Amino acid sequence: MEQQGLRMTEIKPGPSLFKRNPPIAGEAEAIESAKAGDAEAFSKLYALHKRRVYTLCLRMLGNVSEAEDMTQEAFLHLFRKIGSFRGESAFSTWLHRLTVNLVLMHLRKKGLNLVSLEETINPSDDDAPKRDFGSRDPQLTGSVDRVALERAVASLPPGYRMVFVLHDVEGFEHNEIATMLECSTGNSKSQLHKARLKLRELLRQPEQSIRQAGLKEAAK
Amino acid sequence: MTSQNSNPKPPATISCAEFQEQLPDLFASGGSGEPEDPCLVAHLKTCENCSALVRDLQYIADQASLLLQPTHEPSDNVWKKIQEGLNSDRTDEAGQNPSHS
Numbered sequence: 001m002e003q004q005g006l007r008m009t010e011i012k013p014g015p016s017l018f019k020r021n022p023p024i025a026g027e028a029e030a031i032e033s034a035k036a037g038d039a040e041a042f043s044k045l046y047a048l049h050k051r052r053v054y055t056l057c058l059r060m061l062g063n064v065s066e067a068e069d070m071t072q073e074a075f076l077h078l079f080r081k082i083g084s085f086r087g088e089s090a091f092s093t094w095l096h097r098l099t100v101n102l103v104l105m106h107l108r109k110k111g112l113n114l115v116s117l118e119e120t121i122n123p124s125d126d127d128a129p130k131r132d133f134g135s136r137d138p139q140l141t142g143s144v145d146r147v148a149l150e151r152a153v154a155s156l157p158p159g160y161r162m163v164f165v166l167h168d169v170e171g172f173e174h175n176e177i178a179t180m181l182e183c184s185t186g187n188s189k190s191q192l193h194k195a196r197l198k199l200r201e202l203l204r205q206p207e208q209s210i211r212q213a214g215l216k217e218a219a220k
Numbered sequence: 221m222t223s224q225n226s227n228p229k230p231p232a233t234i235s236c237a238e239f240q241e242q243l244p245d246l247f248a249s250g251g252s253g254e255p256e257d258p259c260l261v262a263h264l265k266t267c268e269n270c271s272a273l274v275r276d277l278q279y280i281a282d283q284a285s286l287l288l289q290p291t292h293e294p295s296d297n298v299w300k301k302i303q304e305g306l307n308s309d310r311t312d313e314a315g316q317n318p319s320h321s
Contacts, residue, residue: 055290168284
């Protein structure tokens, strides 16, 4: 089944994406074999990339079942279209862009309008980051581990989480995010800043509060 | 406020709210959060709260790279379904090209 609108073209990634997606041993050979229809090569490419693709889907969707469905869709698209991969960008960059586009299309189909982040998925007043003027709280530096950060990211409102994952984790530039989300670059910058403010607020709270925020987000 | 000596004119003072309004652009496109505007630099030097905020936001952006290494793994069922999809593709192709053997 062909999904309309899915961009399969290779767009040259920014420098951060090259840095974050170095070549993987054995990948180039597997790609060439997969282009020739070698089932073993498909299996190898899946093994090499399944965790990162699935993690990306899970972070964007916040739901295991949907994340597995999108992982399946992403690899099926990959294997059907691998003949069009010309190696002009890192394979993982190409795959991650394909995955992001699939997830965004899925969210649009579900009725989540991504055209205007501010208007459609702007969090409620309760969820919005608090203004910081004048507060004197403990600093975060050196105190945040991966598990705490993962939990805090999962509890972000969807619009904030989307931009934070795409920019700070996956390394997409604001202009790329703006194109993918069909919003302005300024909107992307603003959402990212609010996401980081919200994360700061969450990470300075006791762990129990972050869990409660995560449950609240999951229930939406 | 008037200048009472020959020192260069100090940068205009700004409030925390004005400083924090500039933060999205300071951090955009891989920026370090270190401002170049003298007004912002002066505020950052004297405001403990805003300098802590900048340090924390930079720290969060840096720590985000921790999440690049994936920790989650899809269930085995995902690969089974992908294989089923690929097999179905092959069957369809064979059906469309019956002379192909």
